[in-house]
Amino acid sequence: MHLSKEYATKEYNIMKKLLYLCLILASGCSTSEKTKISNDLTINELKGNVKSIREIDYAVIIRFDSIIKDHIGTSIFDKNRKSEYNTSGMLTLNVNYDKYNNITKEQTNEYDEFGNWLRESIHEKEDSTSWAPKPERQALYVMKYDNNRDRVEWVEYDEDDRLKLKRTYKYDSRSNIIEQNEYFNDGALSSKSIYEYTDGYNLKIINYNSKGQITKEITNEFDNNGNKIEILTNYAWLDFESRLTYKYDHQGNEIESVEFERGNLRNKMQSTYDLKGRIIYTIETFPQDQNINYTRYKYDRIGSLIEWKTTYEDKRKIPESHTFSFIYDEHQNWIKKISYRNFIPEKITERKITYH
Secondary structure, three states: OOOOHHHHHHHHHHHHHHHHHHHHHOOOOOOOOOOOOOOHHHHOOOOOOEEEEEEEEEEEEEEOOEEEEEEEOOOOOOOEEEEEEOOOOOEEEEEEEOOOOOEEEEEEEEEOOOOOEEEEEEEEOOEOOOOOOEOOEEEEEEEEEOOOOOEEEEEEEOOOOOEEEEEEEEEOOOOOEEEEEEEOOOOOEEEEEEEEEEOOEEEEEEEEEOOOOEEEEEEEEEOOOOOEEEEEEEEOOOOEEEEEEEEEOOOOOEEEEEEEEOOEEEEEEEEEEOOOOOEEEEEEEEOOOOEEEEEEEEEOOOOOEEEEEEEEOOOOOOOEEEEEEEEEOOOOOEEEEEEEEOOEEEEEEEEEEEEO
16 A cells, blocks of 8 residues: 555654653553563552552543543543553553453463563454454463573464464673574574674664575664664665664753654654653654644643643644643542543543552
8 A cells, every 4th residue: 555645744743743642651552572670560650559450431521511421432542451460560461341341352461580571461352343353363472581581582372372483582791682583483584683782882783684684784872871872774675774863961861863764854853851850842843744843741740741732833733732630549640530632521531440
């Protein structure tokens, strides 16, 4: 399917904004790899020893200026899920439901005594009602670690417990990954990545295909404080180069990121922070659109984002204001949120939280 330049640019900008807000809200956006630096409660900005959360987004209706909860939300952005955590704050169960509260997806995680992620099991029910119908799917991911607690193997199995994909990892004496190999289900090498370091900093990553040909080369540059200030990526098979550059303030906050493609500026993000390290103002420049977006962020006394408002250099675009009101429990976790767009309520989100 071919997308027009205008449509592709619009989609890119939307996804960039969603990802950026995801980082600000710490709304639990998942990644394919778990790290050792934090537990899942911290990632989701949950306080106290949370045992479980039942979270549901509802549509709203307005009657005589009162905001009333309506039916369970039905968009792809609406949440209807239950999450459970162990006493170490790691996610052990995640269950998604449809608008009728029928289970659509169930994910379970297992850990060892050190908190290493050992197994993930996923079961997705068949869904023929959505805009993108999905067949029933089961998957299993199994990880292994060495004596240094570094992950040395990651294996994916399909619904019949057959090997689907395997990755292996090698490390240096500092537990820096130096090699990653990916294999097909028949054991044949699919791809290899080699990592090079100087003084503990990953300066280069070279990716190879199954024939030993270089497909991608990533070069990283760091400043004297260890902040990454440039990522240069060469795609050999596309004869294509992209470059990302970063700048930081004296507290280590990223205040500027710039993306170039084939030497041309694609987008630029400039950020301002408050004394608590929270983003309060951003300027996004998109040369392809010939537009600049200005966004301000506000927080409440707990630290939750309560407003972000975007205005545009292009005066033909109407400013967007998104505001949120919260009700908190005794642990300062919010249990009710009302979301507004241009001061019109869009949804009510309710949480039922239990603690260990």
